[in-house]
Amino acid sequence: xxxxxxxxxxxxxxxxxxxxxxxxxxxxxxxxxxxxxxxxxxxxxxxxxxxxxxxxxxxxxxxxxxxxxxxxxxxxxxxxxxxxxxxxxxxxxxxxxx
Amino acid sequence: xxxxxxxxxxxxxxxxxxxxxxxxxxxxxxxxxxxxxxxxxxxxxxxxxxxxxxxxxxxxxxxxxxxxxxxxxxxxxxxxxxxxxxxxxxxxxxxxxxxxxxxxxxxxxxxxxxxxxxxxxxxxxxxxxxxxxxxxxxxxxxxxxxxxxxxxxxxxxxxxxxxxxxxxxxxxxxxxxxxxxxxxxxxxxxxxxxxxxxxxxxxxxxxxxxxxxxxxxxxxxxxxxxxxxxxxxxxxxxxxxxxxxxxxxxxxxxxxxxxxxxxxxxxxxxxxxxxxxxxxxxxxxxxxxxxxxxxxxxxxxxxxxxxxxxxxxxxxxxxxxxxxxxxxxxxxxxxxxxxxxxxxxxxxxxxxxxxxxxxxxxxxxxxxxxxxxxxxxxxxxxxxxxxxxxxxxxxxxxxxxxxxxxxxxxxxxxxxxxxxxxxxxxxxxxxxxxxxxxxxxxxxxxxxxxxxxxxxxxxxxxxxxxxxxxxxxxxxxxxxxxxxx
Numbered sequence: 001x002x003x004x005x006x007x008x009x010x011x012x013x014x015x016x017x018x019x020x021x022x023x024x025x026x027x028x029x030x031x032x033x034x035x036x037x038x039x040x041x042x043x044x045x046x047x048x049x050x051x052x053x054x055x056x057x058x059x060x061x062x063x064x065x066x067x068x069x070x071x072x073x074x075x076x077x078x079x080x081x082x083x084x085x086x087x088x089x090x091x092x093x094x095x096x097x098x
Numbered sequence: 099x100x101x102x103x104x105x106x107x108x109x110x111x112x113x114x115x116x117x118x119x120x121x122x123x124x125x126x127x128x129x130x131x132x133x134x135x136x137x138x139x140x141x142x143x144x145x146x147x148x149x150x151x152x153x154x155x156x157x158x159x160x161x162x163x164x165x166x167x168x169x170x171x172x173x174x175x176x177x178x179x180x181x182x183x184x185x186x187x188x189x190x191x192x193x194x195x196x197x198x199x200x201x202x203x204x205x206x207x208x209x210x211x212x213x214x215x216x217x218x219x220x221x222x223x224x225x226x227x228x229x230x231x232x233x234x235x236x237x238x239x240x241x242x243x244x245x246x247x248x249x250x251x252x253x254x255x256x257x258x259x260x261x262x263x264x265x266x267x268x269x270x271x272x273x274x275x276x277x278x279x280x281x282x283x284x285x286x287x288x289x290x291x292x293x294x295x296x297x298x299x300x301x302x303x304x305x306x307x308x309x310x311x312x313x314x315x316x317x318x319x320x321x322x323x324x325x326x327x328x329x330x331x332x333x334x335x336x337x338x339x340x341x342x343x344x345x346x347x348x349x350x351x352x353x354x355x356x357x358x359x360x361x362x363x364x365x366x367x368x369x370x371x372x373x374x375x376x377x378x379x380x381x382x383x384x385x386x387x388x389x390x391x392x393x394x395x396x397x398x399x400x401x402x403x404x405x406x407x408x409x410x411x412x413x414x415x416x417x418x419x420x421x422x423x424x425x426x427x428x429x430x431x432x433x434x435x436x437x438x439x440x441x442x443x444x445x446x447x448x449x450x451x452x453x454x455x456x457x458x459x460x461x462x463x464x465x466x467x468x469x470x471x472x473x474x475x476x477x478x479x480x481x482x483x484x485x486x487x488x489x490x491x492x493x494x495x496x497x498x499x500x501x502x503x504x505x506x507x508x509x510x511x512x513x514x515x516x517x518x519x520x521x522x523x524x525x526x527x528x529x530x531x532x533x534x535x536x537x538x539x540x541x542x543x544x545x546x547x548x549x550x551x552x553x554x555x556x557x558x559x560x561x562x563x564x565x566x567x568x569x570x571x572x573x574x575x576x577x578x579x580x581x582x583x
Binding site: 007008011012014015016017018019023027030031033034035037038040041042044046049050051052054060061063064066078079081082083084085091093094095096 | 197198200201307331333336337339340341399401402404405406408409416420423424425426427428429430433435436437438439440441442444445448453454456457458460461464471473474475476477478479480481483515516519530532
């Protein structure tokens, strides 16, 4: 399989990444090679093998559920301190409706 | 006596006997950093002022409290993907800008409770994606044993800081070998605990089903000591285990008589540096001499591990890194509409390797490829886990090389991502299976670069793993060798 520049563009849109033309060309080649390496997984018949799940016991997870209680740490000001733009207790974001 | 050159426990003993104070020790570490960090570039951020304040508090606690942790007053370096309240956290990425965490990771909360001194934040591959620390958006870190070589990655800054005595011990994270491979490259001890043994709360997520926090130290007993403080359940991390935490230091009794040590034949393949193979074979003989029983074993799906890992890890990463959209924190690009803002923010903020992995992860999760790549990889992951389950029905510990070669040269593999991925060939399987594993020094090559020995344990059996590693360390003196900077 050869990865085309069009498929790279399609994936970049899904991933919300603006790529330059040079990046697209380079990635098409690199991803193609890496995906080619991954194709070795098809050597294995896995029709009767279950999909991997967490290595911890499920019974253990049920034992440790915490109370459904709001703890709200840290506080609003601390959370907003890193905002690129804020307005009082809100994050300011670009307009989405014209 | 150079205080920064002490091990954690040597320093702890001197503090306990009041031969030194934590302020003296912390000042000695910062003196060492002034002398060495221009060469190693291990740190991204130093927290000198708060460290000295913490050292003062530690000295005061020693006089007023009775139940004291061995970490009280010990200067520790932190990989820059742990959230540290009030200390800039970058994950070595431009996208986080000058992010100031509003809270501490659970591991950091535990260090503070024990009275440790946080020296600063160490360099890493951006978002912990890499095996050489060259993917940092700031600067590469250099190997203290040879400044033309990489320190390994992604926890390259922590490994270099420990090896160069720029701290007494450090924290790292390990998703595919990011604690163990740099530990091997820098000639120190690095332990990745069982998935679930240490809380991941407040660690910047890379691949959540494999990320794990662990100690990077000057010897095995320091690793046991630090793990003791880190391990345990955390209600804020639903994947952290409620199993009780054993006394790891008490497990280090030097006795490996009758212990069955498995040596997987698939781990000795063509392409590995002959000196690495010889050193690991010699270490196996040494363990046999100490009383362990050696058995050749087979982990038949080993050759698929790198492929499985780079499907699963990139899939999880593409999902985890979707949060970097420039809305609530970090860098935000100026653009005409919202979608364009997202796309430019991420284009400007992420480096080449992070973009590559987001693309790969998005691809393997996308419509039409999900079954062929993602589900397929998760099935093969089950096979890899079963290989270990079978081996551990009769073995107690598995011994392998940590990496196929010693530290390579800077820029040697940056143009070839697949070659870079293959440097994790021996460490990746344990993350896929969730097992604990550590690396410790077992020799040097002709260029005087350290060689790492990997030991893999059963789930939640860090005690036996540390016991075997400690017994080997007691019988050798590789860990006592230091680089001359």
